[in-house]
Amino acid sequence: MNLESIYTELIAEQSRNTANKHHLVAPTVTSQGHNPSCGDEITLELEIADGKIKDASFTGVGCAISQASTSMMIDLIKGESVEKAKHLAELFIGMIKREITDDEALEELDEAIALKNISNMPARVKCAVLSWHTLDSALKEK
Amino acid sequence: MREVKDFHGDFPLLANTMNGKPLVYLDNGATTQKPESVIQAMCGYYGGCNANPHRGAYALSVQATDIYENARVRTQKFINAPKPSEIIFTKNATESLNLIAYSYGLTNVKAGDEIVITIAEHHSNLVPWQQVAQAKGAVLKYIYLEDDGNLSQQDIEEKITEKTKIVAVTQVSNVLGLVNPVTEIAKKAHSVGAIIVVDGSQSVPHMAVDVQAMDADFFAFSGHKLLSPMGIGVLYGKEKLLDAMPPFLTGGDMIEYVTEQHTDFAELPAKFEAGTQNVGGAAGLTAAIDYLENFTFERIESIEKELLDYALPQLRELPYIELYGCDTRKDNKTGIITFNVKDVHPHDVSTILDTEGVAVRAGHHCAQPLMKYLQQNATCRASFYLYNTKKDIDCWIAALKKVRTVMHL
Structure with missing residues (x-):
């Protein structure tokens, strides 16, 4: 296992990026994600109107991997349709589970592809997918 | 006297590598590695003596029974319990504590009664009491901490009252690593007519324990934290309490006589050991106790103290290391160091x-x-445990020094 392939500069930076870490003024959906084995938790806030995610943010605590993953996820889904966000969640979780390995298929994930190597670290997979699972369950209710 | 590096060889797994580096195993609070003698005892049981104890009238079953009952006697002497029948085998401390909560707790705690525990409990000595309190409408009260991490003396004095029915406390916190004054707390509990439950999971592996001297009513621990296999745990209880309690699990081997509509239960300890038990685990536990007694707790304590005294000053020199439970004003720190690296999440560390x-x-x-x-x-x-060395501490601290760089800090 190569640490540099996990804690890349991008992930380190994104883990400390607070641009998406705040409350929304008028969220329409709030969803909590929780990792019982480590106690980490995030709250995802979405403002959805006309089938579109107008705005998104998160609060909570977690390791560098979960914080970076959440931040990048929000960058990706902001302004997208609910359907597209569901598709991205499927794609990301598929990437981490190694069910989708084709780089071309993963292109839509943009920066979040940087987390692909987490699939080599079984102990940390749950950190990377926490926010995406939270998104998935938030959108299921929609 | 054998050097630490010599008995390193007693533990086959310690020769392993992890991620291509020699293994430095510093998670003994979670579980310990097993010496060859324990592994052999397990293999020896399954390879040569396996039969269902207490049942067959044939030599092999008698042998299995002897191995199992011998483990009970060895355990009784190990913690200085008065009688072997006061030792109940379970799968771990969690099951032991649940047994007390469900059998003693649900029977004896009434609405408005109080259960007192400490804020430093492991979930295994906390959630069962929360369940009892909720089921019976009782109040769950907490003893909090002094600024040095020790239990608040004032809380011990004030929270244990005439309303208290059960006091449950760990002898050593699995996070802070501080030894609690359980003998004193037992005295206080008894003075108000309450019983005391002591969680010995983090104490029994590291220090000589005498359940009579501390006057514990119940005492629980797991085998796997003291060199034994996983799946064997111990509950000690005073005979008169155990006798009066209803069984926890019912079924095979815990009965005296069963008719269509009624069952007479077996005497102690069988009353609390329903179904086929972990005899291989018990054989391993016996070998572990042999190993530890041969080693002596005096030696274990001195090894762990030396490691603590070696590591702590070095950690204090690193400005980005935060320590918890390391500033006790009493001489009661065990070989557990809880820490954080500033600005880095523990999972990344x-x-x-x-x-x-x-x-x-x-x-x-x-x-x-x-x-x-x-x-x-x-x-x-x-x-830490008895097989850890200063070299392990060196590797750990050297690795800690890399953490912030890896995180681009």
């Missing part, structure tokens, strides 16, 4: 240490209320 072959625990250590009380979401924990 443990991943980075992992790549250097160093195994430490990261997370809430099954003590979420304590974490909340300490205002931490999670921490890292290094915990």
